[in-house]
Amino acid sequence: MNKIINVLLALAISLPAFAEMVNTNETGGLDSLRKEEVSTEPQAEYMKQDQEGPAMGRDFVDMPPLIPHSVDRYQVDKNANSCLRCHSMKNADKWGATKIAVSHYKNRDGQQLADVAPNRYFCLICHVPQKDAKPLKENTFEPVESLKKH
Ligand code: HEC
Ligand code: HEC
DSSP: OHHHHHHHHHHHHHHHHHHHHHHHHHTTTOOOTTOOOOOOSOOHHHHHHSSSSSOOOOSSTTOOOOBOSOOTTOOBSSSOBTHHHHHSTTTHHHHTOOOOOGGGGBOTTOOBOSSOOGGGSOGGGTOOBOOOOOOSSOOOOOOOGGGOOO
16 A cells, blocks of 8 residues: 555656656757746747738739748648648637638548648748849739729
């Protein structure tokens, strides 16, 4: 009986230490002196100020919206998609990010999937960061009246 109590006691003492170990690992070994949670991602507010002004909007129906924030260091490969950390249906509210379009959950045969369709996985094929730069080639394209920004 004593033995069991000893084992339980040892567990009770070591569990919080174990939990702390796991936590510190998640932040790459960083620990806050004030014992606050150490954020490993930039805050959404920061991202909003990060760019060339507010989102530029769309020039034609079905245009993939331009990205109004920096995409440096965001990993998108077969192992991870860091865009989904903020833009997935599940996480978007938390980050104040736009939810990815429902169209992104349909495969090319129009079937509704439970997760992002494989043909939408590599976001940067269609979405590019916005830039108020001089066009490399002259372009006389005019958006339809209903999409014009006045
Ligand atoms: C840390 C969170 C975060 C990550 C990671 C992130 N975004 Fe965003 N994204 C945001 C927020 C917040 C906004 C809204 C900014 C605004 O409204 O000014 C946004 C806006 C956008 C928009 C514009 C949507 C619209 O309707 O105008 C696109 C497109 C976009 N992001 C694509 C991406 C892509 C592609 C990646 C990965 C390369 C990515 N984002 C990674 C937070 C994030
Ligand atoms: C094959 C091209 C393509 C790929 C790949 C793609 N998108 Fe899109 N995306 C679009 C188009 C086109 C629209 C606008 C039309 C629509 O809503 O379907 C859009 C819309 C969006 C919007 C705006 C939704 C809204 O309600 O305003 C967000 C945010 C977004 N995409 C994020 C992403 C993220 C994150 C990824 C990667 C996981 C991604 N997209 C991959 C083409 C693409």
